[in-house]
Amino acid sequence: MSTANELKAKGNEAFAAGNHTAAIDFFSQAIELDPTNHVLYSNRSASQSSLKKYTEALADAEKTVELMPTWAKGYSRKGAALFGLQEYALAVATYQDGLKHDPESALLKKGLSDAEAALEQEKDGGAGYGDFANQMSNAFQGDVLAKIMANPKTAPFLADPEFVRKVRDIQANPENMSKYMDDQRITVAMFTLMGMGDVFAKGADDFMNDTAKPKTQSTTQPKPASKAEPEPEVMETEEEVPEEDKEAATKKTQAAEAKDKGNAAYKARQFDEALVQYNNAIELDSTDITLWNNKAAVYFEMGKYDECIEAAEQAIEVGREYRADYKHIAKAMGRIGTAYSKKDNLDKAIEFYNRSLTEHRAADVLTKLRALEKLRKQREEDEYLDDEKGNAARERGNELFKAAKFAEAQAEYSEAIKRSPKDPRNYANRAACLTKLIALPDAIKDCDKCVSLDPTYVKAYTRKANALFLMREYAEALDAVEEAKLHDKEKKNAAEIDQTEYKCYNAITEQNSRQTPEQAIARAQANPKIAAVLANPIMQNILQQMQSDPRAAREHLKNPAIASNLRKLIAAGIVRMG
Structure with a gap:
């Protein structure tokens, strides 16, 4: 998404290229992003004036002055819009207001001079500047090149293809005339086509000679007796401020x-x-x-x-x-x-x-x-830590668990964990709740956290085994059972451990009965974990030994890593229990 400054820069480029409609669009987008930026309204006002949309230009100029009352350029924009609306008296007053803030502004002085001249001409009953502007726009209509050729003063201009291109561009869009007013030949042609050729003291030869002179020499460009609107102004490319005096610059x-x-x-x-x-x-x-x-x-x-x-x-x-x-x-x-x-x-x-x-x-x-x-x-x-409040929350959780209110119990166990995050009982109890709520992966995480705090917490292993059993991860469940056996030194949980182990092997037997050895091998190859075990050279040797001597399995099962891999193969149906 573009920023207001980026959109303003695009608007300035469009204005400089004479694409005032696009410029207005860019400035409008910028204003939506930065509605208090007086420069954006000022630039859009200038674009509106270029399209002779003086009512819209005046609205933007007034907004500019409202946002930055001490900024001379705002008064210049407003004066130009009023000038275009032929409100010459108001334009004079506006330019005078601007000069109060910047008495040395050449732009305001020029605008004031033009507005006063137009007002005086209006009082004298002369044609308004708006009529004069229409005459200038109409001058390049019709068979313009033939008219230029017919006049001895302007005919030599047609020898230059660049002059012809400019004329055709003005014909296509009269508003483009402002781009070429620095070309004296265009000015001469315009007044000649308007029937005012004798306004100029110079003839065509003089102008041709001027264009041939080195650019270091200055030429005096004839000025029309009056103008329909102020000269085009350059867009502000930075957040402009009134021109500083020498003391401020110092x-x-x-x-x-x-x-x-x-x-x-x-x-x-x-x-x-x-x-x-x-x-x-x-x-x-x-x-x-x-x-x-x-x-x-x-x-x-x-x-x-x-x-x-x-x-x-x-x-x-x-x-x-x-x-x-x-x-x-x-x-x-x-x-x-x-x-x-x-x-x-x-x-x-x-x-x-x-x-x-x-x-x-x-x-x-x-x-x-x-x-x-x-x-x-x-x-x-x-x-938030408070062991006493943590214990109280866990007790509340226990009561709710007994009442089968598992969601409420989970909330209390979570509160207990916040109060006492190093108490393994809180995680083990919440794991039991999560298992009841079938949030099995979260239950396993809580079991792992519990045993990280207390590796001897046997119930965490059995609860993890139950969760894995429900997920049909029988080999991993048997691994958890083996861990429980290892840490149940006093055999307090032997019955629960044996029951969990029995149901795991029973589920494995039932599962394997529904598939042939060939089907088991095909499925194993599609399982990355089982495929890795089968690809292990050590496991390949052990499997060969077990085929020739089934009693060898007992020795191998004493190694926890090998035992775990064998349980995976049993659960997958690769190794069948007798």
Whole structure:
């Protein structure tokens, strides 16, 4: 998605190419993204005027003045729109208002002069400028080339193919005339076609001679007696401000010099000196956001975090007012976040990191944000720890489990885990709940977490075996049974373990009875786990031994890894139990 600045640049390019309709479209899209940017309305107003849509141009110009009342260009746009509407008295007043804000503006002075001349001509009962504009537009209609050829003053112009191309372009679209008004031959041809050829003192030969002169020599272009509209203006390519006087320009230069001194002192870690220089620069030019950002950086390095935050907030305010690049505003917000982080105010730090990322997505700020979010979560979890409340939650879960309210029991066991995350009983009990709720993969995860905290917790192994049994993962279930046997030293859970083992082998026997050895081999080859076991050279040797000496299996089963692989082959029907 394009930004407002990117759309503005595209609009400027379209305007420069004479494609005013496209320019209006780009400026309109930009305004949707940035509706408070006065430059966008100003540029769209100029585009509207170029298409003689003076009512729309006036609306945009008035919005420009509303957003930036001290900006001379806004009054120029408004004056031009009023001029096009032939509201000459209002145009005069508008240009005068603009000159109050920028008395030296050549653009406003020229507009005022044209508007006053038009107003005077209107009072004298002369033709309005709008009529004159229509005459200019109509001058290039019909068999224009024949008319130019018939006039001795203009006939020589047709020897230049470039002149002919321009004439045909104007014929195709009279609005294109403004692009060629710097060509004196077009001006002469226009007034000649309008029957006003004697306005000019020069003949065609003089103009031909002028075009042949070196470009370093200036020529005096004849001016028409009156104009239908102000001269086209160049689009603003930056957020323009009123023309500065010499004193303001000098201050900016001095501010830049002070900033350079501050940067040098900062790099040398001479923070007091850097602060002095940045303050000097700000006194000379308080509109530069980078000066405030640099000042905030100095305070940060000095460990004065409150002062850092204050300076960065001022940077944001200045940046918003003077429409600084979003990256500079994002940097100020990121610096505030880092200062709050140093003050151990994680909530505020996270807030400003997020705000910074909405302005500009910088990788370093995102990394800091993720680290702080993780730290805050860890702190919240640590603050929540309470073994006594954890035990109480587990007891509530036990009562609910007995009442077959498994979902409610799960919630209580989860609460117990938050309160006492190192108590293995909480995970084992929640695994039992999850098995009842047929959330089998989650039940297995809880069993694994339980035995990671207490490897001797036998019930975690049997509950894992039951979950795997329900998933028809009989070989893995038997592995869990073997782990339970290993850790049940006092045989307290022997009955449950034997029952689980029995039902696993019974299920395997029933499953194998429904398939031939050939079918079992075909399915095994399609199972990556079983195929890996069969491809193992050690397992191939063991299987050969078992064929010649079935008693060899007993010895091999003493090795846990080999026993696990044999259980996989038994469950797959490759090895049949006698």
